[in-house]
Amino acid sequence: MTPIAVRTGDNGWVTQADRLVDRVAAISRRITDAPEWPAVAAIGLGTAAVIETVVQLEGTGANLSIALLLALASTAPLAVSREHLVLGAGVVAVANLLSVLAYQWTTVAGLVALLAVIYLVGAVIVTGRRQRLKEAAARDESSRLVADTLLEHALRGERARIARELHDVVAHHISMIAVQAETARLTTPGLPAEGADRLVAIGDTARAALTEMRRLLGVLREDAGTEPTRKPQPSLQQLVDLVDDARDSTGASTRLIVHGLVGPLDPGLELIAFRIIQEALTNTRRHAPGAAVDVELEYGADELRLRVRDNGPGRSTGKSGEGHGLLGMQERAATVGGWLRTGPAPVNGFLVEATLPIPRPVSSETVAR
Structure with missing residues (x-):
């Protein structure tokens, strides 16, 4: 039917x-x-x-x-x-x-x-x-929430460390403004009283900003779990020493290859580039001990390109196995509007590649406008 x-x-x-x-x-x-x-x-x-x-x-x-x-x-x-x-x-x-x-x-x-x-x-x-x-679904969800929480805490700590380092650079610039304003007031012959007062105001404002900046740096150091240090933040001038240290510690071939016209860059940009290369070399020592590494630095007109490549067996780039090093590098590149890619190299090994935009210098005419 x-x-x-x-x-x-x-x-x-x-x-x-x-x-x-x-x-x-x-x-x-x-x-x-x-x-x-x-x-x-x-x-x-x-x-x-x-x-x-x-x-x-x-x-x-x-x-x-x-x-x-x-x-x-x-x-x-x-x-x-x-x-x-x-x-x-x-x-x-x-x-x-x-x-x-x-x-x-x-x-x-x-x-x-x-x-x-x-x-x-x-x-x-x-x-x-x-x-x-x-x-089982509840356990998976709980594990995911715990992993997401740990990842968020790690990202916050990494961002605090990045902000602390960049604020060190900014604090240095502010202190230089105060020093130059005071120097100009004392060394400029025939300076009108009104001009001297303005330079004094510039110096006072810079020192007040520096005080607030130091207070903020103290909070950021507490968040990042780091101790204060009087060492200057590194730049690309220390890159040769970094590569030499990597070569000495592993005994493997580590080369520095530079392309383009080398010139001074914004200190914050140089700091971020240095830290990305430093973290990439650290990851290579951790995941591919004994592998040869090439560090390439290419200076362009509008951007700085970084490549760190090893000839090891390669490794997973999934979030569950990558730790926080790659995430930290991505955060640093994003800070200056750049991008970072990590993954297997074309033939073998692992590749870290970043592009960091070079900020255009601000002219006095632009400031006046």
Whole structure:
């Protein structure tokens, strides 16, 4: 018989058989969720089984006592199905089987009880599987949240260190403004009083800004977990020493290759370029010990390009295995509007490549405008 199809809005065509199955499943769930259903089912089915046994075996000469015992055993264990499901299901199944073997039949109530315990066992198995899946999903979500939190903390610390270093550079510039303003006031012959007052104001403003900058640097050092240092921030002038140190520490070939017209750049840009190369060399020592490394520096008219390549076995660039070094390099490049790419080199090994825009110098005419 072909089931009748029923149109149900946007859900498509659903057969009456599907609707009936869903309804039966819903009713079954409501029944099994009721706390009193095992006892009620056991009493009802047990009574029905006893009556059916008496009716079927009356006048046959069969041992009625054993038949009644089997009838009760095939239904009554439903009463303990919540606490002892496996035991109850086993007794119901065995009692029905013995009834068939002994009398070539079993009660309808016994069969209903058997179907009920089979349903319960299946529901427990399915529910348990769903629960394990839910627990696994919850664990995965918890692990992801923990990893995201740790990553966010790491990024904050890295950004604090970057900001601290760049603020050191800015603080140096501010101090130079104060010094030059004071020097100009004292060494300029015939300087009008109004001009001297303006230079004094410039020096006072620079010193006030420097005080606030030092206060901010103290906070950034606390966030980054670093101690104050009087060493100047490195620049590309120390790049030769950095490459020499890398070569001496690993014993492997480490070359510095420079292209283009070398000239002084913005101190903040040189600091970021130096730190990216430094971190790339550190990662090479950590992940590809003994590998040869080429450090390339290319000066362009509008940008500075960096490439650090080793000939090691390469390594994963996924976030789960990259640590915080690559993320720190990406943060540094983004600070000056540049970009950084990391990944396997064209033939073998690992490549770190960055492009950093060179800021255009600000002319006095632009400032006046």
